[in-house]
Amino acid sequence: MAVSCGIIGLPAVGKTELFSLLTGKTTSGTEIETGSARIPDQRLDSLEEIYQPKKTTYALVDIVDIPGQRLTTGSEAAKNEREFLDAVQRVDALVHVVRSFANEAVWHVDGSIDPVRDLDAINTDLILFDLQLSETRLERIEAARKKGVKDNDVEYEVMKKCRGILEEEKPLSTGEFSEQELKSLQNIQFLTFKPLIIAVNLDDEQMTSGKYPKREETYKWAQEHGTQIFEINVKMEKEINELDPSEQELFLEEMGIKERGVAKLARAVYASMGLISFLTAGKDEVRAWTIKQGTCAKEAAGKIHSDIERGFIRAEVIAYDKFIECGSEKIAKEKGLYRLEGKDYIVKDGDIINFRFNV
Ligand SMILES: Nc1nc2c(ncn2[C@@H]2O[C@H](COP(=O)(O)OP(=O)(O)OP(=O)(O)O)[C@@H](O)[C@H]2O)c(=O)[nH]1
Numbered sequence: 194m195a196v197s198c199g200i201i202g203l204p205a206v207g208k209t210e211l212f213s214l215l216t217g218k219t220t221s222g223t224e225i226e227t228g229s230a231r232i233p234d235q236r237l238d239s240l241e242e243i244y245q246p247k248k249t250t251y252a253l254v255d256i257v258d259i260p261g262q263r264l265t266t267g268s269e270a271a272k273n274e275r276e277f278l279d280a281v282q283r284v285d286a287l288v289h290v291v292r293s294f295a296n297e298a299v300w301h302v303d304g305s306i307d308p309v310r311d312l313d314a315i316n317t318d319l320i321l322f323d324l325q326l327s328e329t330r331l332e333r334i335e336a337a338r339k340k341g342v343k344d345n346d347v348e349y350e351v352m353k354k355c356r357g358i359l360e361e362e363k364p365l366s367t368g369e370f371s372e373q374e375l376k377s378l379q380n381i382q383f384l385t386f387k388p389l390i391i392a393v394n395l396d397d398e399q400m401t402s403g404k405y406p407k408r409e410e411t412y413k414w415a416q417e418h419g420t421q422i423f424e425i426n427v428k429m430e431k432e433i434n435e436l437d438p439s440e441q442e443l444f445l446e447e448m449g450i451k452e453r454g455v456a457k458l459a460r461a462v463y464a465s466m467g468l469i470s471f472l473t474a475g476k477d478e479v480r481a482w483t484i485k486q487g488t489c490a491k492e493a494a495g496k497i498h499s500d501i502e503r504g505f506i507r508a509e510v511i512a513y514d515k516f517i518e519c520g521s522e523k524i525a526k527e528k529g530l531y532r533l534e535g536k537d538y539i540v541k542d543g544d545i546i547n548f549r550f551n552v
């Protein structure tokens with residue numbers, strides 16, 4: 194299952210545009226939509242050239258476009274709100290699109306361009322949402338305790354702790370929780386526990402000049418909140434996608450776009466969730482697999498197939514850079530650069546792995 198990201202933000206900041214840039218899907222923008230984005234990976238491109246496989250499979254990120262009513266305030270029908278909350282609670286990470294682009298024709302809910310104000314506004318909404326959630330849980334726990342149920346001590350204490358953090362207007366991700374406490378929270382979908390990523394949506398002039406209102410403060414905000422941040426010109430990237438591939442590079446350079454938005458997003462998501470990829474390469478398929486940092490070889494094998502995990506014998510491993518220096522599997526093998534690793538080996542980003550197994 195791919196990692197999922199929910200796109201949130203104020204109305205008319207470019208969320209649906211970003212969704213459609215990432216997924217290639219066009220939508221009305223009024224409904225919650227899901228799609229997936231292919232994560233570009235230069236390493237796969239190089240391996241593809243070397244192996245000439247039947248297919249190349251890039252890692253995917255699932256993207257959910259969540260229309261921009263405020264999280265707790267100002268949303269219209271109760272039904273929409275429920276649907277909205279379900280969608281936002283299900284995702285692994287939140288991508289907050291903040292508007293910086295100037296465009297007289299597109300209104301801003303608060304009348305002017307101010308990324309820091311918008312960051313604070315959405316942040317407050319996320320915190321308020323969690324505060325409500327913690328209060329509802331506490332009421333339920335307290336009601337049960339009055340009836341004599343006392344086996345919920347851990348949850349009771351941790352929920353009060355959560356409420357305390359939220360009352361101080363801090364996201365739960367800033368709190369310190371023991372493993373036992375985290376376990377008792379794992380079925381509660383608090384939003385401020387989810388990694389938050391900021392996407393600042395720039396216009397052409399801002400992207401080429403690197404200047405826009407409150408840029409420094411925006412970065413400072415991200416740093417203080419421990420949040421990944423990246424800049425993107427959604428509209429221009431969409432237009433460039435419509436050009437002939439041979440012209441795209443030229444335009445990207447001209448517009449000051451050094452890296453594609455999807456690559457920036459993927460990097461931010463992986464960094465904030467502690468994810469890495471390992472690679473498999475052969476004549477049939479060249480492929481990237483997403484795992485948590487710290488995953489051992491046997492468990493990584495299970496990503497591919499449960500049989501490979503069950504029958505795991507050894508992992509033949511070579512770091513991507515070492516492989517590329519050799520230029521082919523044959524040379525790497527002749528040089529004895531493939532290592533044989535056991536089930537407890539901790540897989541590293543960019544490891545090319547061939548699992549030996551027995552079923
Ligand atoms: N100039 C400029 N206009 C943009 C950009 N992104 C979006 N717009 C325009 O802003 C308007 C709103 O964009 P959407 O992507 O629909 O906004 P949204 O955030 O999905 O809005 P809601 O779904 O209503 O919350 C559209 O008219 C877009 O063309 C951008 O990067 N630059």
Ligand SMILES: [Mg+2]
Binds near residue numbers: 209223259
């Ligand atoms: Mg929209």
